[in-house]
Amino acid sequence: MEFTPTVSQEQLVKIRRDLHRHAESGLSEFWTTSYLAEHLAALGCEVHLGEEVMDRSVMMGVPDPETQEARLKAALAQGADPKWLDKMNGLTGVMVDIRPDLPMHSVLRFDIDCVDVCESQDADHKPTAEGFASINANECHACAHDGHATIGLGVAMELMRRRDKLKHNVRLIFEPAEEGSRGARPMVSAGLVKGAKYFLAAHIGVNSTQDHALVCGTQGFLATTKFDVELFGLASHSGSDPHKGHNSLLAAATMLLNLHAIPRHGQGASRITVGMMSGGSGRNVIPDYAKLVCETRGATTEINQYMFDKAKLIIEHAAAMYEQKVKVTIMGSAGNAVSDKKMIDVVKQAAQDVPYFHKDLITEMGQGFGTDDACTFITAIQEQGGFGTYAQIGSKLPAGHHNQRFDFNEDLLQPSVELFCRSTFIMDNMD
Template sequence: MTEHHFPLSQERLAALRRLFHQHPETGMAEFWTTARLAEELEAFGLSPVAGDAVTAPEARMGVPSPEVMRDALQRAEAEGASRAWLERMNGTTGLVVDLRPDLPLGTVLRFDIDAVSVQESASPEHRPTKEGFASLHDGLCHACGHDGHMAVGLGLAAALAPLRAELKHNVRLLFQPGEEGCRGARAMTSAGWLNRARHFLAAHIGMWADQDHALVCGARGFLATTKFDVEFRGRAAHAGAEPEKGANSLLAAASAALNMHALPRHGQGDSRITVGMLEAGSGRNIIPDHARMVCETRGATTAVNNYMFEHCRAIIEHTAAMYEQACSVRLMGGSDSADSDDSLRRVVREAARAVPWFHEELIRDSAPGFGSDDACVHMAAVQKQGGDAAYFMLGSRLAAGHHAPDFDFNEDVLSPSVELLTRVTLALDRA
């Protein structure tokens, strides 16, 4: 493979990563990020699609409040986002770009674009702080490597753009919003972007490939998950004079939380339930008339996760009846379980042999999934229609664990990752 195939240098890739790192945005509100990605892709002669077509409206989950979306849009414009692209988004973030839309769809690759709700470390030893590219936004940080993923995605687009005439199949790049909380993939899949795809690829910096020169060719055993919020609405009353006239939402929520955690584990695989937050009441002398829980289930398979979620829903509804509550359960995100296919893991391993960064003794065929990732929704969709899919992990030493305030990775992994993805994509196109 010649240098011609890699027009973005390591230095340019690192600069792009740092630019995205400075402008983190929460999932489904990545307005500045989407606009900047679109401008970069246009510079390669490509025609990205933005706006309502990117995600199916009925399948969007966990969209922030109108106030959060408005503030994010205003901030993006203040920070120089293209007004033309902001208008084309029409309130919906994320991008899709086809290399050869005139050809049958071959390979689809996913690059996640959102940040996490973490306050970045201000320690002078933290490299983004020390070198002047730390997050500009309080409470938001690219503490999971998605800034690097976007740089790699742009590097791949730049590498493939000059080769479009040689492609036998269309290659589609998804710059997906809302990976954190598993919110964005199902809405993209529901919009049809994976229909008739032969192959699907996703990659993540670090995870179980947490040393330089390592590579995991295909993760297995991601947990399926459902994210949901619960609200109980009861009746307030004077806690001293007329407590019998109240309907206590706090007790309802506490009872539901205890009983959900008491669900029997599933015999066909790991199952989990977490009530991560419970808010209720308004004062010590008032029977609480409202309560809110933020919850998730997980399962080794989609069926196990569905078992957990449906039993949680039943507990919530029956508890509401017992405590005289109105209740609602709102889906906020979710993903399937998925395993990487052996066929693609072999292609990844073979391509890695030609990329000096990846050392043979540090290349593993598989590793467990790292919790849940909604790329599994894309994987399952492609596998269901007869295609194959792989999720691989790109080796880099990490300054701290994913989602930690002082997370950082070795930027030297960026250029080799572009080369690996380019080689894998071209090998699949020619197969």
């Protein structure tokens, strides 16, 4: 098909840098959601926010009210429109339909949250050197979601100009809280992919770290469960009455060591990590509270469940050893998924007509790393008879994902918009 981009590279770079500068953590993307909503509304899209896009009843890992209030105030101070904040009603994320008058057909997903790291202030770090480093402490777009959201806005601009050429509806989802696997589940539960036949998401980098490269599909994601463990013991004087206390920190330490001793599964990769342990109140007090922040992963949903079940057993028995009350809270979860050949072919065909992607650097299937919440969307689509894929857009990276010096090659922004648009029109002509 003939397709000449109308959105300029300069427009996209400006959007990307605006988003990068206002990095926000998952489920607190108030400024980002307002920014996206304002741009989408200006295109003539009907913007869907709040309970329309997120099922509050199944949400996990929601920040505490004090944190949310502070982040909401920060977003307002940084220029978020109160009109959009009111419509969010505390829930971030955006959805728009390009042709809501036509049957549901395809879904494009773009994640919008950042990583909880402090961005590098080194003079040779491009966002710092050129004045668009994050203004929010310990919040940084160190995983390219600012690029993904930018591509999504660019796609909306292009498709709205060509909406009369579409035979079916195309839905654009801007997902909050991909990090921690917390955004997709409430969006699926809210019905955002119901009736869809095709799904496309993409990530900058991942295991495609060469400029002009493209991986059209992905396999090898790890299913995951994110969970917090809280222990409630009994405080006592550590000198005169240590025998009267129930030591929560000692129970947590016992859990930590034994969780990492879970036998690995013989039928695929399995992981467990205790990423943080805290507790106690002073050197002369038997600790009466401790907390572990943990995750399991597995090459399949079943292997991940094996790891989580073993973890729960260890937690239960270690708590009993030290006479603890224990609370386990699921903070996020995602299964694994494999891209469908039918959708891989769509992306590959589209890429052939985007000059930026070198034909000898276009591959059909690549390996994922870690977990991506797109798997929840793909599985939901596949379970209703549809097809999905997760592409990897190549870019040289000065540092790895989730590193404070992460950045990507902005030259890929306009070609990626074109790739999504060409893929959309190919899907639009499929049954």
